[in-house]
Amino acid sequence: MEISKETVLVTGGSGFLGAHTIVQLLEAGYHVRTTVRSPQREDDVRALIRAGGTTDDSRLSFVVADLMKDNGWQQAMEGVSYVLHTASPFPGQQPEDENELILPARDGTLRVLHAAEKAAVKRVVMTSSFAAVGYSPKPANEPYTEEDWTNPDQPGLPAYIKSKTIAERAAWDFIKKDHGKLELSVINPTGIFGPTLGKDFSSSLQIIQTMLEGKMPAVPDLSFGVADVRDVADAHIRAMTNPNVAGERFIVTSDKMMSFYDMAVALKKGLGEKATKVSTKRLPNWLVKVGSLFNTRFKQLAPQVGKRKLISNEKARRVLGLKPHDSAETIVATGQSLIDHNVIQ
Numbered sequence: 001m002e003i004s005k006e007t008v009l010v011t012g013g014s015g016f017l018g019a020h021t022i023v024q025l026l027e028a029g030y031h032v033r034t035t036v037r038s039p040q041r042e043d044d045v046r047a048l049i050r051a052g053g054t055t056d057d058s059r060l061s062f063v064v065a066d067l068m069k070d071n072g073w074q075q076a077m078e079g080v081s082y083v084l085h086t087a088s089p090f091p092g093q094q095p096e097d098e099n100e101l102i103l104p105a106r107d108g109t110l111r112v113l114h115a116a117e118k119a120a121v122k123r124v125v126m127t128s129s130f131a132a133v134g135y136s137p138k139p140a141n142e143p144y145t146e147e148d149w150t151n152p153d154q155p156g157l158p159a160y161i162k163s164k165t166i167a168e169r170a171a172w173d174f175i176k177k178d179h180g181k182l183e184l185s186v187i188n189p190t191g192i193f194g195p196t197l198g199k200d201f202s203s204s205l206q207i208i209q210t211m212l213e214g215k216m217p218a219v220p221d222l223s224f225g226v227a228d229v230r231d232v233a234d235a236h237i238r239a240m241t242n243p244n245v246a247g248e249r250f251i252v253t254s255d256k257m258m259s260f261y262d263m264a265v266a267l268k269k270g271l272g273e274k275a276t277k278v279s280t281k282r283l284p285n286w287l288v289k290v291g292s293l294f295n296t297r298f299k300q301l302a303p304q305v306g307k308r309k310l311i312s313n314e315k316a317r318r319v320l321g322l323k324p325h326d327s328a329e330t331i332v333a334t335g336q337s338l339i340d341h342n343v344i345q
Contacts (some may be wrong), residue, residue, distance in 0.1 A: 009083045
């Protein structure tokens, strides 16, 4: 491994994606700086990257910075060549006030871009989401691509989806103005799964936890794209170093969507006796729709019941050279990691 003189800033190093990104950057020979909201999180991050297989963390440093405050960002950017902005709120449940998500996502992104511009950073690679791409209507036989955008003014749109769309739009609007040589590339992953490096993990993995613990007695007819966290981290680094992708966005997802039923089958097949509590019983669509009248979470799920979107990862494959993991393998790796970290009750 050749040690690079360049330093990469990863925002949100204690996060699921942030930790995996740091592991891959250190393995590639970069010096890495990461932001944490509290100095007490430094030991947690070092534990995460050791769990990811990193034996030498001497090239990793920390700066305390919060997306909602200006303090720390100038120090974080000093001497940095690239910024991988992975930090963003992902709620376990929707807040009563959507601005609790929208404002940190939008204002935090702009705060990072302003600081990067002042520090003469070469490029920012931002973690957006498929939420900013594929939640406005499109003909069923046409795949969603990077040319598509979710309309944030669409009635009934959940706060998380709206926040990701508004934050990404704000980032592109910032770059379109005269901001010197700063470049922007954006990664739009579908639901991020894959092996967790510790007990503190993203909300998406709670789906697998719930299945393995037998707390999902029947699975709804819901389908979505699966992005392996290792692929998403890889895509960020490829977008960081590829000279031809400034101003581009990339959907990262496996080659096929998965339903809750598909996930349950994959867990049972891949984990055997460890997945005995996983149910493959199907929840009737009418029950989800009735439940939406009384339950907030059901209300968010109801419009997506029975739908299977077509999502293209062709651009990420062609331009970035990305080779996504098989979705079933990703789900099994997720489940196994939750078992290994003694998360499953």
